[in-house]
Amino acid sequence: MKLRVTHRTEYRYALPVHGNSNELRVTPLSNRRQKPLMHLIRVVPATRLERYHDLHRNPVHRFEVDEPHTALTIEALSLVETTAPPPVLSGEDPAKDLLQDESLREAFQPYLLPDGPVQITPEIWRAAVDVERASPGLRSLALELMRTVHANCAYEPGQTHIGTTTGEFFSSRKGVCQDYAHLLLALCRAVGLPARYVCGYVYDARRGEIIGGHASHAWCEIWLPGHGWTGLDPTNGKPVTEAYVAAAVGRDYRDATPVSGSYWGSGDREMRITVHLEAR
Secondary structure, X not given: OEEEEEEEEEEEEEEEEEEEEEEEOOOOOOOXXXXXXXXXXXXXXXXXXXXXXXXXXXXXEEEEEOOOEEEEEEEEEEEEEEOOOOOOOXXXXXXXXXXXXXXXXXXXXXXXXXXXXXXXXXXXXXXXXXHHHHOOOHHXXXXXXXXXXXXXXXXXXXXXXXXXXXXXXXXXXXXXXXXXXXXXXXXXXXXXXXXEEEEEEEOOOOOOOOOOOOOOEEEEEEEEOOXXXXXXXXXXXXXXXXXXXXXXXXXXXXXXXXEEEEEEOXXXXXXXXXXXXXXX
């Protein structure tokens, strides 16, 4: 499948600002499941973009706008070719005792520890252990943890904010895809299953069938021995397909934020984000 992605972020400032510095993680990743064919970033006011890779191997663009301005527009255009990943249910279900391998735990330590918004409260740990005891293998464990999040939470925008922790979300069970992904990370890490956060996009061919199809989306990748990083979307309760385009991965949302930055100035600020995907 070929997908064209348009991600546009617009800022409006009540008073002129300057020294506007931003990092962008909006470039589709290149991996076994997807291949970027074209990628362009346009910034207004015009400025020079610097590119590098961060600790999680995400392509990052950085820029600064020094002169005073009252508006900033960032538009990323991408054409990506995606393929369907191997079926999650294919092959043998890896044994749970594989997680006791010290070399594995050392290699994936950043994706095993609670930190920031991903907190493992006693209630979250109890829920994870209950699922773990009833699961015969690692694949079934990962899928059941995803189903647990999907079945017990309600997608309701406006109930949480960017700093909401998994403990807070687990208490209310109301939030958005970021909260769903963080909770699945906490459940997986509670039982020693390496899990990382993914930020990107999902194509909604039927316009309304998939939650998160009209904005940037978040899901998780779980490391399964013999399978590698396996994408699971707890918001929609299903494994990742060729309709998903990943732009950044990390320990949690803070490592994969599409646009982050700071500026000098005062007064109110308005932000508008629009995302559009179409099949080519």
